[in-house]
Amino acid sequence: MNIEENQELKTAVVAIIGRPSAGKSTFLNTACQEMVSIVSPIPQTTRNAIKGIVNTSLGQLIFIDTPGYHDSEKKLNLRLRSVTESQLEDIDAVLYVIDSTRETGEEENHTAALLEKLQDKVVIAINKTDLAQARPEKIRSFIKNALPEVPDNRIFEMSAEKDIGINEVLKGLYDISPVAAPIYDEETYTDQDLTFRVQEVIRGEAINRLEQEIPHAVYVTVADVERRNEGKKLWIRAFLCVERDSQKGIVIGKGASKIKEIRAAALKKLNQIYIQKVELDLQVKVDKNWRQKDNTLTRLIPE
Structure with a gap:
């Protein structure tokens, strides 16, 4: 333009x-x-x-x-x-x-x-x-x-x-926009912090590989982020959380095939986003009926 x-x-x-x-x-x-x-x-x-x-x-x-x-x-x-x-x-x-x-x-x-x-x-x-x-x-x-x-x-x-x-x-x-100075510098395309971006990347790769109702029953939480090798490496531990034990087995997959697939896809995308080399430890755990818990919904989706 x-x-x-x-x-x-x-x-x-x-x-x-x-x-x-x-x-x-x-x-x-x-x-x-x-x-x-x-x-x-x-x-x-x-x-x-x-x-x-x-x-x-x-x-x-x-x-x-x-x-x-x-x-x-x-x-x-x-x-x-x-x-x-x-x-x-x-x-x-x-x-x-x-x-x-x-x-x-x-x-x-x-x-x-x-x-x-x-x-x-x-x-x-x-x-x-x-x-x-x-x-x-x-x-x-x-x-x-x-x-x-x-x-x-x-x-x-x-x-x-x-x-x-x-x-x-x-x-x-x-x-229809007002005349005003830019708020962000011209190289910035999002204000999302590292933790939020990592969670969204993992969730995106998960929901596109899961069937039926399970994508809506999944959320991601980042437990640890460590900067290693003088800041050249990002080591991340994250959990894919589901509502029921039966869903956990589906997300992990036979011989851990599904969770490995999700991890590999997320890792590829994260390494495209960040300059540092990313290492990802991704596990699955159950947060029973989390979609009915007000405190969990407030934490994941603040108003």
Whole structure:
């Protein structure tokens, strides 16, 4: 993106909102050109408000990738909804990502309703328009009814996975962003600390290798981080936690094959992220019925 030299830079905090699997995390990773947020075909992969930072010649956009907004009264889902709703406070703009291959329905209605009073701050990205089953015209009709104050020049079609239309979406967000100095330096693409990033990398590799309900029953905790060899090596001990003993056996796999596979994939990704050589000790343990424990949910998903 090229601009005139005398044009003032803009900076904005942008909440990304949408239903589970709409493509929010894929958009964030593509825009940042780094793995910031877990991408998975498993719905509701994102559990925290994940921050990714995009720097261009127009300025800086600080994205907050929120959990998919999902109708459910389960404790975990209620916590995720609370995280999403809280991120709509004190933001400069909202990017509403809609999957053009799915029918809208009640869940999309509820998601759009969250933005009813924020329409002057909303940019809409109609995602997955590269797919044969995409119906962007139906989504535009839905938007016209649900969010009539969002003008056509703030509604874009894109494929986050194929990196189609991303620049146009970013330009739309800059157009409504305030003039302000950048908050982060231009080399920064996330503010996640080491422990959180390690946990998310391991969880991402685990959930994409586990079946059915188990991905939602998994969380990761980092027990120890040691800097060795004068800081040239990172030694990490982490635990993949599940809810039941029967799940532990599935995650470990026959002859420890599954946990070895998860560890190898996570280790490869961590060594791509960090300059230091990473060594990972990964084990599995049971935290019985953790999704029903308020203290565990508060620790993993702070509001």
